Amino acid sequence: MIEAHGLAKRYGSKTAVDHITFTVQPGRVTGFLGPNGAGKSTTMRMIMGLDKPTAGTVTVNGHPYAKLRRPLAEVGALLEAKAVHSGRSAFNHLRALAATHGIPQQRVHDVIELTGLESVAKKRVGGFSLGMGQRLGIAAALLGDPKTLILDEPVNGLDPEGVIWVRNLAKHLASEGRTVFLSSHLMSEVALTADHVIVIGRGRILADTSVDDLIAASERKHVRVRSPQAGDLAALLREKDAQVTTPEADVLEVTGPDAASVGELAAAGRIVLHELTPIKSTLEEAYMSLTADAVEYRSENLAGGAGEPPRDGSQAAGAHLAEGPAASADHAAEPHPGRHSADTVPASSSPEVNDR
Numbered sequence: 522m523i524e525a526h527g528l529a530k531r532y533g534s535k536t537a538v539d540h541i542t543f544t545v546q547p548g549r550v551t552g553f554l555g556p557n558g559a560g561k562s563t564t565m566r567m568i569m570g571l572d573k574p575t576a577g578t579v580t581v582n583g584h585p586y587a588k589l590r591r592p593l594a595e596v597g598a599l600l601e602a603k604a605v606h607s608g609r610s611a612f613n614h615l616r617a618l619a620a621t622h623g624i625p626q627q628r629v630h631d632v633i634e635l636t637g638l639e640s641v642a643k644k645r646v647g648g649f650s651l652g653m654g655q656r657l658g659i660a661a662a663l664l665g666d667p668k669t670l671i672l673d674e675p676v677n678g679l680d681p682e683g684v685i686w687v688r689n690l691a692k693h694l695a696s697e698g699r700t701v702f703l704s705s706h707l708m709s710e711v712a713l714t715a716d717h718v719i720v721i722g723r724g725r726i727l728a729d730t731s732v733d734d735l736i737a738a739s740e741r742k743h744v745r746v747r748s749p750q751a752g753d754l755a756a757l758l759r760e761k762d763a764q765v766t767t768p769e770a771d772v773l774e775v776t777g778p779d780a781a782s783v784g785e786l787a788a789a790g791r792i793v794l795h796e797l798t799p800i801k802s803t804l805e806e807a808y809m810s811l812t813a814d815a816v817e818y819r820s821e822n823l824a825g826g827a828g829e830p831p832r833d834g835s836q837a838a839g840a841h842l843a844e845g846p847a848a849s850a851d852h853a854a855e856p857h858p859g860r861h862s863a864d865t866v867p868a869s870s871s872p873e874v875n876d877r
């Protein structure tokens with residue numbers, strides 16, 4: 522279990538993480554979602570004791586990382602790019618890591634097999650592709666058979682087979698009762714992997730909810746109806762206090778009653794319907810809507826103008842959603858440090874505290 526209370530990190534005048542409180546529960550995959558620069562990596566680095574919080578606390582299985590007696594057995598992490606000795610083979614890298622943590626060599630063979638690295642285990646890590654580097658990082662994270670796994674953008678650089686492998690691995694590890702916390706900026710990926718999501722934007726939590734609840738909270742109560750008697754139907758609906766707009770001839774957009782109620786009302790009024798469609802936003806739309814005010818690095822919208830507003834302009838809302846939108850947008854975008862080079866290893870192999 523990971524527990525953060527009032528966790529904050531400032532870099533000079535820049536607030537990367539803004540007093541966040543959350544719990545990552547064992548036995549399920551928790552996705553950590555947010556746009557570029559939202560604070561995901563900084564949070565994960567603080568969990569792993571690699572960044573010193575400006576305020577607040579974070580514990581893994583009840584203890585701050587620095588107090589864990591057998592850290593690799595408690596928590597394994599795949600974090601941002603770290604230089605690994607590129608002349609070393611994957612096997613030797615893992616063996617050295619195991620040796621310094623009192624882990625038997627058999628476990629090195631096990632994680633190499635588990636991560637599909639057998640055929641390249643004796644090759645120099647310097648020649649590894651990004652995907653192979655990610656697998657090596659995951660192998661290292663698993664080395665101590667930890668109860669908690671922290672994976673920062675684990676599918677980065679993986680081919681489709683690798684993406685599915687990470688997805689299944691994460692689910693399997695959670696099914697064994699472990700805590701699995703993985704970050705992504707892709708809602709579509711998290712929706713397929715995670716049971717629960719914590720959404721962060723500009724260093725603040727925007728939602729801490731199940732994937733199902735996030736979808737439900739974002740659904741628009743909106744029914745699209747096409748009828749040659751649209752005017753008559755609109756009059757009946759307004760009598761029932763429904764909100765009705767007419768985006769085009771013979772089409773109504775109805776807010777209030779669900780599709781079944783609209784259909785029943787039409788039948789009772791002997792009104793012919795050519796279309797009756799409940800409109801639901803996708804999870805991706807829910808996520809875009811939720812983070813619309815928290816995107817730090819916007820891309821140009823090809824249709825013109827910067828950034829793309831959510832299609833319905835709405836803010837997802839629901840019982841489990843944190844109060845949003847988050848922090849003010851008063852800081853300038855900074856170039857983001859490059860990361861995820863081919864030469865990656867988990868931070869656990871070279872802990873170096875960044876307390877700037």
Ligand SMILES: Nc1ncnc2c1ncn2[C@@H]1O[C@H](COP(=O)(O)OP(=O)(O)OP(=O)(O)O)[C@@H](O)[C@H]1O
Pocket residue numbers: 532535536537555556557558559560561562563564706817855856857858
């Ligand atoms: N070492 C640092 N020095 C200064 N600013 C930093 C440092 N590390 C992160 N930041 C800034 O803190 C903010 C949060 O960064 P962080 O890397 O945690 O975000 P992220 O959600 O992981 O983003 P991404 O998806 O792009 O990896 C960003 O504005 C980033 O530029």
